[in-house]
Amino acid sequence: MPTERAIAIANRVEEFVRTQIIPYETDPRRDHHGAPLDEMVYEMREKARAAGVLTPHILPDGTHLTQRETATVLIKSGLSPLGPLACNTMAPDEGNMYLIGHVANDELKERFLKPLVEGRARSAFFMTEPAALQGAGSDPSMMITTCRRDGNHWVINGKKCFITGAEGAQVGIIMAKSEEPDSAGGACMFLVDLPDPAIRIDHVPNTIDTSMPGSHADVTIENLRVPASQLLGNAGDGFKYAQVRLSPARLSHCMRWLGGCIRAQEIATDYANRRRAFGKELIEHEGVGFMLAENWIDIQQATLMIDWCASVLDTGSLGTVESSMAKVAVSEALMRIADKCVQVMGGTGVTDRTIVEQIFREVRAFRIYDGPTEVHKWSLAKKIKRKWKQDNGLV
Template sequence: MPTERAQAIAARVEAFVRDRIIPYETDPRRDHHGAPTDALVDEMRAHARAAGVLTPHILPDGSHLTQRETATVLIASGLSPLGPLACNTMAPDEGNMYLIGHVASPELRARFLTPLVEGRARSAFFMTEPAELQGAGSDPSMMRTTCRRDGNHWVIEGKKCFITGAVGAQVGIIMAKSTEADSAGGACLFLVDLPDPAIRIDEVPNTIDTSMPGGHATVTIDHLRVPADQLLGAAGDGFTYAQIRLSPARLSHCMRWLGCCIRAHEIAVDYANRRIAFGKPLIDHEGVGFMLAENRIDLQQAELMIDWAAGVLDSGSLGTVESSMAKVAVSEALMRIADRCVQVMGGTGVTDRTIVEQVFREVRAFRIYDGPTEVHKWSLAKKIKRDWKAAHAD
């Protein structure tokens, strides 16, 4: 059961998204990849700031809502694909704020976290690398980007891809493998100001999703010099810090896209009740009614899965296994929901007359982002094997 605090915040967020942000869904201010422009984002955030719902998951004293409370609020912000952008609960910023807030020094938080929390800046997390270079994708241990000390600085060299929001970001978190003897093989995380001439945008490919400003860029990092005091945490512990970000971030994705699928289901239900075919409303046809019933079941199960995994994180656990299970279960359930919404609405479902077709595209991408379903299943299978061996050890 959500706390009264979370319910109150979520109610304000939901009212704001439904009343002020949903009308922006037809706003033509989009880049050539179909993503909202920064001008559109800034305008929506100004409304959110005035309504008191900007960055609602972080309280005025800088503390975070619990993960369970965050779920209630982020689901509400996700009722429109534009809602998380307007309320500043969108990836990658929400996850980056969480990481900086938990790991960075007070000085780095003041410099890099404050503008993110205030909605004055966007950020990017530089981890994934191109497959053609055999770089880090779902397996960060394959990282080819390196960092080495040079006096009072670290020098970073490498190539990254699918870096969400890199174009137009002002804050970057870069992961690189250290070549130094005291942290050889370990990863380091660095906070950097963007743009920087040493970070070159090579391309921004068109992708199936269109909700995130800045796209998913491929970048080259060429002799980037970062002051030593911008190292995030300790050298060599980057993989550990990344998990602090990735586990709750996977869950946050589930929260936001659950909100979108709730809305898509609402649209499909409305269509099925109004559309008459073969002498009666579509919903009275068993094939359609059963699809909507299955949606209700999947929506409820997704919400319960999120609540369970959020509770594990709130207990103080890193929640890696639980967030993986939730990512698989929720992303696959939301895909089924989005697909049924399209099917129920027929030809209208594949047009841009509603957000249903966009939700279908975005959720399809979600099954890959933050780790494909198959990678999480593989990781879970390894855990099952380890548990079996431990239980049967002599």
């Protein structure tokens, strides 16, 4: 059961999103990709600040809600695609705040974490690399961006792609493979101020999703000099830190987009109860009513899966297996929900007259980012094989 603290925060977030943020869904302040402009983002955040719901998952003393409490809150923030932006619970900032808070020293927290928590800056996480270069994607061990020591600095060179929010971000976390022998070929992470002339945005492609400011940029990093003091954690431990970030971040995506699909179900349900065809309301036709019933089941199952994975993370476990399971189960369930909502609403469902069409597009992208469904299933299958070998005394 959610705690009283989480319920109280979630209720405030829900009221704020429904009354003050949903009207922004028709605001024309968008870039040519359809993503909200920073002007609108920071305007919404000021309203969230005034309402006491800015960065609601991080308490005034700097401590975090538990993952189970966070789920209660983030689901409500996701009732609009703009809700997480307004409340400062959106990717990549939410995951970056989590990582910096768990790994950075006090000096770096003051410089890089504080403006993110206060909602006065956006951030970007530079990990994914171009497939054409055989760079890191779902397999981070393929990383080709490099870093090497040069006196009191590190020098970084490489290319990154699909870097969410890079355009317009003020804080960056860059992941690069170390060329230093004492790092044993491991990765390093660095905190950097953005923009920086050594980090060039080459292209920002149009993508199916349009909820994230700055979209998903292709980037070249050329002789970027980063002071050694801005190394995040220890040299060579970057892959470990990536898991610190990615496991809860996958789950946070599930939370936010579950909220979106709950909203889509509300809209489709309202439509099916008001629209008549063949002498009765649409919901009275089994073909329509059954789709909404199946959605209701999927919503409840997704909620339980999120709660189960969150409870594992709350034990202090990295929860990589559990977060993979949740990512697969929830993203696939949300795709079914969003698809059925579009289908129930017919022609209206594929227009921008409601937010259902956008939620469908966003959830389709979610099945890919933070690890495609197939990669997570492959990883789980490897673990099944390993356990079978152990159970049968073969290792």
